[in-house]
Amino acid sequence: MADFKEISPNASAxxxxxxxxxxxxxxxxxxxxxxxxxxxxxKNFNFWYVFGALAMLVLVIQIxxxxxxxMHYKPDAGLAFASVEYIMRDVPWGWLIRYMHSTGxxxxxxxVYLHMFRGLMYGSYRKPRELVWLFGCAIFLVLMAExxxxxxxxxxxxxxxxxxxxxxxxxAIPFIGPDLALLIRGDFVVGDATLNRFFAFHVIAVPLxxxxxxxxxxxxxxxxxxxxxxxxxxxxNKGPDGVPVDGIPFHPYYxxxxxxMVSVFLMVFxxxxxxxxxxxxxxxxYNNFIPADPFQTPLHIAPVWYFTPFYSMLRAVTDxxxxxLIACVVLGAAMAVVKGKSSVLLxxxxxxxxxxxxxxxxxIDAKFWGVVAMGGGVVILFFLPWLDKSPxxxxxxxxxxxxxxxxxxVVNFLVLGYLGILPPxxxxxxxxxxxxxxxxxxxxxxxxxxxxxxxxxxxxxVTFTAH
Numbered sequence: 001m002a003d004f005k006e007i008s009p010n011a012s013a014x015x016x017x018x019x020x021x022x023x024x025x026x027x028x029x030x031x032x033x034x035x036x037x038x039x040x041x042x043k044n045f046n047f048w049y050v051f052g053a054l055a056m057l058v059l060v061i062q063i064x065x066x067x068x069x070x071m072h073y074k075p076d077a078g079l080a081f082a083s084v085e086y087i088m089r090d091v092p093w094g095w096l097i098r099y100m101h102s103t104g105x106x107x108x109x110x111x112v113y114l115h116m117f118r119g120l121m122y123g124s125y126r127k128p129r130e131l132v133w134l135f136g137c138a139i140f141l142v143l144m145a146e147x148x149x150x151x152x153x154x155x156x157x158x159x160x161x162x163x164x165x166x167x168x169x170x171x172a173i174p175f176i177g178p179d180l181a182l183l184i185r186g187d188f189v190v191g192d193a194t195l196n197r198f199f200a201f202h203v204i205a206v207p208l209x210x211x212x213x214x215x216x217x218x219x220x221x222x223x224x225x226x227x228x229x230x231x232x233x234x235x236x237n238k239g240p241d242g243v244p245v246d247g248i249p250f251h252p253y254y255x256x257x258x259x260x261m262v263s264v265f266l267m268v269f270x271x272x273x274x275x276x277x278x279x280x281x282x283x284x285x286y287n288n289f290i291p292a293d294p295f296q297t298p299l300h301i302a303p304v305w306y307f308t309p310f311y312s313m314l315r316a317v318t319d320x321x322x323x324x325l326i327a328c329v330v331l332g333a334a335m336a337v338v339k340g341k342s343s344v345l346l347x348x349x350x351x352x353x354x355x356x357x358x359x360x361x362x363x364i365d366a367k368f369w370g371v372v373a374m375g376g377g378v379v380i381l382f383f384l385p386w387l388d389k390s391p392x393x394x395x396x397x398x399x400x401x402x403x404x405x406x407x408x409x410v411v412n413f414l415v416l417g418y419l420g421i422l423p424p425x426x427x428x429x430x431x432x433x434x435x436x437x438x439x440x441x442x443x444x445x446x447x448x449x450x451x452x453x454x455x456x457x458x459x460x461x462v463t464f465t466a467h
Contacts, residue, residue, distance in 0.1 A: 004023045005019060005022065005023055007019040034222065035218070035222050035250075036249075036250055036251040036255075037249055037250075037251045038249065039222055039249065039250045039251075040225075040234070040243060040244050040247030040248065040249060040250070041225075041226045041247060041248060041249075041250045041253075041254055042226060042227075042228035042232075042234050042244075042246055042247060042462055043246055043247060043248045043462065043464050044228050044229055044230065044246070044462045044463060044464040045226075045228065045229075045254065045257075046229055048114070048117075048118035048121065048122075048229075049118065049226075050257075050258060050261040051111045051112075051114045051115040051118065052115050053258040053261070053262065054111040054261070054262065054265055055108065055111045055112055055115055056214075057262055057265070058104050058107050058108045058111060059108070059210075059214065061100060061101075061104045061107075062101060062104045062105070062108060063207070065097050065098075065100045065101040065104065066101060066203070066207075068097050069087065069097060069098065069101060070203055072086060072087050072091050072094065073087070073153070073199075075153070075195055075196050075199035076192060076195070076196075077155065077191055077192040077195050077292075078192075080153065080154065080155035080195060081154065081155040081156065081291045081292065084098070084154050084155075096273070099273045099277040100273055102277065102283055102284050103269065103272050103273050103277060103279075103283060104269075105147055105150070105283075105304075106279070106282075106283045106304070106305070106306065107269060108143065108147075109143070109147070109306035110306075112139075112140060112143065113306075115136075116136070116140065116381075117410070119133065119136070119227075120406065121229075121394070121395045121406065122227055122228070122229050122231060122393065122394045122395065122396075123227065123231050123388070123390075123392075123393025123394055123395075124227040124393075125384050125385045125388070126231075126385060126388065126393045127385070128224045129220075129221075129224055129227060129385075130385040130386075131220045131224075132217060132220045132221045132224065133384065133385055134382060134385075135213055135216050135217040135220055136217055137378075137381045137382045138213050139210065139213045139214060139217060140378065140381070141378055142206060142209055142210050142213060143210065144307070144378070145201075145206055146202060146206045146207065146210060147304070147306070147307075148163075148166065148307075149198040149199075149201050149202040149206065150198075150202045151163070151303075151304060152190075152194070152195065152198045153195070153198065153199060153202065154288055155195065155291065155292045156285075156287060156288030156289060156290060156291065156292060157287040157288065157290040157291070157292055157293060157296075157298060158285040158287040158288045158298060158301070159288055159292065160190060160292035160293075160294070161292075161297060161298055161301045162301055162302075162303055163190050163194070163198075164189075164190045165301050166303070167181055167184050167185055167190060167194070168181060169314070169367070169370075169371050169374075170184060170371070172365060172367040172368040172370075172371055173368060173371065174364055174368065177368075184197075185197075189294070190294075227393070228462055229394060229396060229462075229463075230394055230396065230397075230458065230459065230462045230463055231392060231393030231394035231396075231397070231458065232246070232458065232459070232460075232461070232462050234246040234247045234462065237460075237461070245461075246461055246462045246464070282304075282305045282421075283304075283305075285304075299423075300423045302420065302421050302422075303420070305417065305421065307420070308416070308417045308418070308419075308420025308421050309377070309413055309416040309417040309420060310374045310377045310378065310420075311374065311420040312416040312417070312419045312420040312432045312435065312436070313370075313373045313374050313377050313416065313432070313436045313439070314370040314371065314373060314374040315370065315420075315424060315429065315432060316370070316373065316429065316432040316433045316435070316436040317366055317367075317369050317370035317372075317373050317436070318366055318429070318433075319366050321366070321433050322361055322362075322366050322369065324433070324437070325361060325369070326358050326361050326362070328437070329354055329357055329358055329361070330354065330358065332354070332444075333350055333351060333353075333354035336350050337350060337351060373436060373440075376440070377439060377440075380440065380443050380444075381443075383443070384443065384446075387443055387444075387446040387447055387450075388446055388447075388450050389446070389447050389450045389451050390402070390450040390451065390455065391451075391455055392455045392456075392458055394458075396456075397455050397456040397457070397458050398453070398455055398456075399452070399453030399454060399455060400453075401452075401453060402450070402453065405442070405449065408438070409438075409439075409442050412435050412438050412439060413439070415431065415435055416432060416435045416436070416439070419431060419432045419435070420432075
């Protein structure tokens with residue numbers, strides 16, 4: 001047991017209480033110093049660095065509101081929709097809690113997308129933060145699973161048919177697909193068994209995994225230190241006291257800064273909750289205010305807006321598109337063999353692998369490869385730390401055309417998201433196909449294009465303007 005720290009008998013009551021806890025729970029005080037008051041963050045953080053804190057806030061909102069919703073929700077196919085209506089109409093402030101939870105789901109994805117965009121801009125996935133990025137991508141993947149399972153719970157018309165379409169996609173997987181879809185549904189159709197499974201995962205299993213990943217993400221971040229807009233490692237330049245000369249304590253400087261941004265966020269969040277909770281049908285679809293009817297299919301089935309970019313990738317893969325993808329595989333393998341500096345053995349492996357992949361693409365239905373594209377759009381993010389070969393981290397010091405590439409990538413992602421909302425069309429399908437090719441090309445060709453151009457000189461110290 002650690003030695004007790006003595007305190008003056010004339011100390012204030014607050015100091016005595018703090019000393020009492022510190023003597024009996026020193027770990028809490030140590031962790032507070034490590035992760036808050038003595039955690040030195042770069043002094044040049046800007047607006048883009050607030051979205052991580054906002055993601056934590058929205059996570060708390062979702063957990064708290066979810067607990068209250070569970071108190072009145074009935075995970076039964078015959079009672080689920082009515083229980084949601086009961087919450088909205090009869091439970092005191094139930095409508096507010098439901099709208100906070102539904103708005104929080106969209107807000108969660110919005111701040112996470114912006115948080116990931118900041119990482120792309122400033123190279124927050126580069127060495128030594130690879131593990132931080134991997135945990136973050138895992139959070140994003142788990143968050144998508146959490147949102148999808150929660151989407152079914154209201155048992156509205158769009159929830160039911162959206163889940164029906166997505167779950168049926170798994171049946172396209174060769175050999176194991178039908179059994180896998182049956183395992184997910186728990187029945188031959190989306191019904192009561194599916195609802196109960198999704199409820200259990202949404203309320204218990206997935207949140208536990210999500211919380212664990214968030215803790216791992218934060219611990220890994222604080223072990224290696226935060227990145228900054230200049231991409232400079234502040235730990236490499238410390239003063240005589242061992243403190244980074246370009247760092248400031250996270251608390252109170254950034255906690256006060258984050259509180260201000262949290263206030264702004266909560267004002268916008270509250271305005272949406274009270275005045276536009278449906279957000280024109282993007283946050284809450286109008287069809288979800290209709291009870292699920294297995295015998296009446298909606299004219300157009302589309303997922304919630306935060307899934308639509310990847311849904312567009314799914315729809316983009318058609319029988320015609322398969323020939324384009326095969327050509328890409330053949331061209332990629334040829335370039336790797338002709339231009340690559342690998343050994344003869346590795347080049348042979350590449351050729352055999354490409355031939356096997358082409359054979360599978362010709363023999364397996366395009367629907368399966370659409371599922372692969374949809375999932376691959378998320379999975380490829382995990383490999384970003386090893387795809388980027390640029391000598392500098394931050395977009396500030398990269399060639400101008402790198403900035404143009406990132407801008408086109410963002411616009412392309414937004415276009416894919418918009419197309420995923422619309423009903424299928426010939427023109428929209430072609431644009432989605434081009435957008436899908438650009439999305440994957442952005443990452444797969446990154447080892448090549450990220451080295452082109454002359455980067456600007458990175459300063460020795462972070463650039464900082466006091467305010």
